[in-house]
Amino acid sequence: MTLPWPRFLxxxxxxxxxxxVGSMYVFLKGSFHADLGVGRLGEAFTLANYRKLFADSFYLNSLWLTVQLSAVTTLLTIVVGVPVAYVLARMRSRWGPVLLAVIVAASFVTIVIKVLGLNIIFAANGGLNRLLLELGMIAQPLTIAGKVEGVAIGLLYFTLAFIVILLYSVMLTIPRSLEEAAQNLGASRWRMHWRVILPLALPGIIASGLIGFNLCMGAFTSAALIGAGKILTLPVLIQRTVIFDTKYGMGATLAVVLLVTGLAVNLLSILLVSRLNAARGMTA
Amino acid sequence: MATPLHARSAPAAQERRSTPLFTERRVNRALAWVWVGGFFVFLLAPLAVIVAAAFGEPVHGRAVFPPPALTLRWFGAIQGEYLTTLGRSVALAAAVVVVCVALGVPAALGLVRSRWRGKAALTALFRAPVQIPAVVTGVAFLQLYYIVADATGWLGAGTWTGLLVAHVFIALPFVVGSVVAVVQRFNTSLEEAALILGASPWSTLRRVTLPAIAPGIYSGATYAFLTSFSDLPVALFLSSSDVRTFPVLLFQAMDYEFDPALLAVATIIIAASFVAMLLFQRWVGINALLRSGK
Incomplete structure (x- = not known):
């Protein structure tokens, strides 16, 4: 069609x-200026914030914690989500679309509300804890506030529904006929899953995992609400540095490190995947 | 399912008939159902608990699950401020959708159909806001608004417009992404046919192209609405005590004395999410949401 498309753009x-450019330039420039207190920044260009960050184990620990939490949560999401996505994608019953719609609707609900629900479930005097205490399965009530495991659960809820939806789309792209072929050739169901489905789905699984990892790295809400000031992931630390300490320079420096780390992990994984694909191409 | 030949001999077949409970197929099926069932229990537990607690009496002023007795009083105790805030969040998200569709649909058409080199770079540029953690976006817009205020005297932080601009920034990639995905798949021969039959380019756009790419627009709009309506980190930086969104209200309430009436509001939101999903499935089809490749 002959409409002026570039003008649309x-x-x-x-x-x-x-x-x-406006928001990021203003913000990131601050990482190269010293904090003078009450939100003011020094005039001179300096790398002092970065030096401080890499010399201080407090900041480095926060970075390491964020990466670890994101990686573990992503792995959990994938392990839980892949079988679910596969079963839903292969389901022939009319309940399939209903179950899928439930997952999508659950992904519509904001994480703030989900964390509110988690707080009620893990309340010290709540039904779950009373039940477990009575059964003698635990000695102390299971709580999540201020605990790393709790934040991991919160992050899991942040990404799970969305990642399962992505994985479902991945599973739909694997033709059913391949499975039938594998089984007709005598492969057991488990062997078929390992040798046929998983390799075919792997690029999609890794891509979904990366999206989940990115979401976790930037996740603020569950970490802030469940971490309760004790579990300081990088996004939480950025918010505190800016709001409570009004250190815009240091906050920007932390943000740069968060962005660069996320980017580096993504690039590394993409590199890994392409190497993997290349290797498979040679053996095939 | 294929069975190896030797398994079809008479004794094996008899054995299978006598132990029908634990065939490999059945065990696999049961495992799959336990896994999927467990997943749904896990996924829905926090939501179910909120709904149950919203209809329940609290214990020592705290919502518990299971509630000791049922009541409707929290729905009656919803304060006017909660509803005003909820209304503001809905209005904000709706405005974000309008602006994002007005900007995102032309952008997507332009991106797919312009013949420029460097289109990949532009696509990456439109995607960039998704890659930035929301906390960073929040701080960055706060500072940007301070600088704009120094220059013009208009302070965006703490205003409805300020929130709108920042939310459009984080939501626009979803509309552009969804629409680009459908425009790329769209068969241009339909447009050519319309043009040959004498339709003007503009009416072809309005009467052929836009209806054809509508599912992508709807799914992009849905994601844009949710991005704005669910956002906490960005709004946390840009809200004031007068202008705050519902997630911010909930966040602040969770830090202090918690009012169980908020559970009633949360229940309304959960119910609305499921109703919205149903409507979307009926009008557009759930596949549009899946395909949009967010």
Whole structure:
């Protein structure tokens, strides 16, 4: 069609660019200036914030904690989600679409509300804890507030529904006929899953995992609400540094490190996947 | 299912008939159902607990599950401020959808159909806000608004417009992404047919192209609405005590004395999410949401 397409693109492009460059430039520039207190920044260009960050185990621990939590949560999400996505994608009954719709609807609900529910479930005097105490399965009530495990559960709820939806789309792309072929050739169901389905789904699983990892790295809500000031992941630390300490420079430095770490992990994984694919291409 | 030949001999077949409970197929099926069932219990537990607690009496002023007795009084105790805040969040998300669709649909059409080099870079640019953690976006917009205020005297932080601009920033990639996905798949021969039959380019756009890509627009709009309505980190930086969104209200309430009436509001939101899903499935189809490749 002969409409002026580039002209369509211009207004949104200019606006997006202005907002992106405007906000990020102002903010990231701050990482190269010293904090003078009450939100003011020094004039001179300096690397002092970065030096401080890499010399201080407090900041490094927070970075390491964020990466660890994100990796573990992502792995959990994938382990839980892949079988669910596979079963739903292969389901022939009319309940399939209903179950899928339930997952999508659950992904619609904001994480703040889900954390509220988690707090009620893990309340010290709640039904779950009373039941477990009575059964003698635990000696102390299971709580999540201020605990790393609790934050991991919160992160799991942040990504799970969405990642299962992504994995479902991945599973749909694997033709059913391949499975039938494998079984007709005598493969057991388990062997078929390991040798046929999983390798085919792997690129999609890894891509979904990366999205989940990115979401976790940037996740603020569950970490802030469940961590209760004790579990300081990088996003929580950024918010505290800016709001409570009004250190915009240090906050920006932490944000740069968060962005760069996330980017580095993504690049590494993409590299790994392409190496994997190349290796498979040679053996095939 | 294929069975190896030797298994079809008479004794084996008899054995299978006498122990029908634990065939490999049945065990696998049972395992799959336990796994999927467990997943749904896990996924829905926090939501179910909120709904139950919203209809229950609290213990020592705290909501518990299971509640000791049922009551409707929390729905009656919903304060006007909660509803105002909820209304503000809905209005904000709706405005975000309108602005994002107005910007995102032309952007997507332009991205797919312009013949420029460097289109990949532009696509990456439109995606960039998704890659930035929301906390960082929140701080960055707060500072941007301070600088704009220094220059113009208009302070965006703590205003409805300020929230709108920042939410459009984080939501626009979803609309652009969804619409780009459908425009790429769209068969242009339909448009060519319309043009050959004498339709003007603009009416072809309005009457052929837009209806064809509508599912992508709807799913992008849904994601944009949710991005704004669910957002806490960005709004936390840009809210004031006068202008705050519902997630911010809930976040602040969870830090202090918790009012069980908020559970009633949360229940309304959960119910609305499921109703919205049903409506979307009926009108557009759930596949549009899955395909959009967010």
């Amino acid at each position: 211009l207004p949104p492009l200019v606006l997006s660019l202005a907002l992106l």
